[in-house]
Amino acid sequence: MLPRNSATRTEILQTPSAGTRWEPARRPSAGWRELHWFEANKAKLTNYEGLWIAVYEDGVVASALTAEEVVDQVSQLGLSDCLVVKVEQARTERYLIA
């Protein structure tokens, strides 16, 4: 038996340990539509700065201080494939080189 923290890379790739199993999306555009909406509208989301939000199709459907709370809210709403993202404070754009 391997001691903890010594799994080989192959084991890491082949054995999911977190979350649950894949299931197909109910909407073919799931994720992409919300990403497009978020990128187009994030400058208008100043009321949500510092919060996590859930975007479903073309709007915000939940917000909270933590990602987990937002996921709980969308779960209660029965919505699947919401985009869960943190709204960062507006700042001067810097260019990352890494």
Added chain:
Amino acid sequence: MTTVRVFRLDYAYSGNHVVVPVRLFPAGRPPITVNAVLDTGAAISFFDRALLPILGITDVTSGTKIPLTAANNDPADGYAFPVQLEVFGAPITVPLTFSPDWPEGTTNLLGMQGFFDQVEVGLDHSARRLYVNI
């Protein structure tokens, strides 16, 4: 058989990084989507630790320990967990690394080991198109 799919990135992707949706499957909850950057500069895939409780990970140090160095050379410990996720419509298992040393709200990165070694990606930046074989 090789099937290359084309994705149009017809949005102003964040900070000139290529951002794509990644579906995650939280235990006991509906699937969610998070954003992730396709980052060939990242040796591994690194995700925001705010997602740990959603994935049912209560002890981040129970993962496989990986030493990390940030772009500013700050060292940290990371812990990798194999997570089944969906990108470009296909399910794959990717070792995602999280760090308790860095704050919540970090950008999710899909990096070389565990992601780009499973997925062929070509980028036509000027045309905003991704060519994907997965």
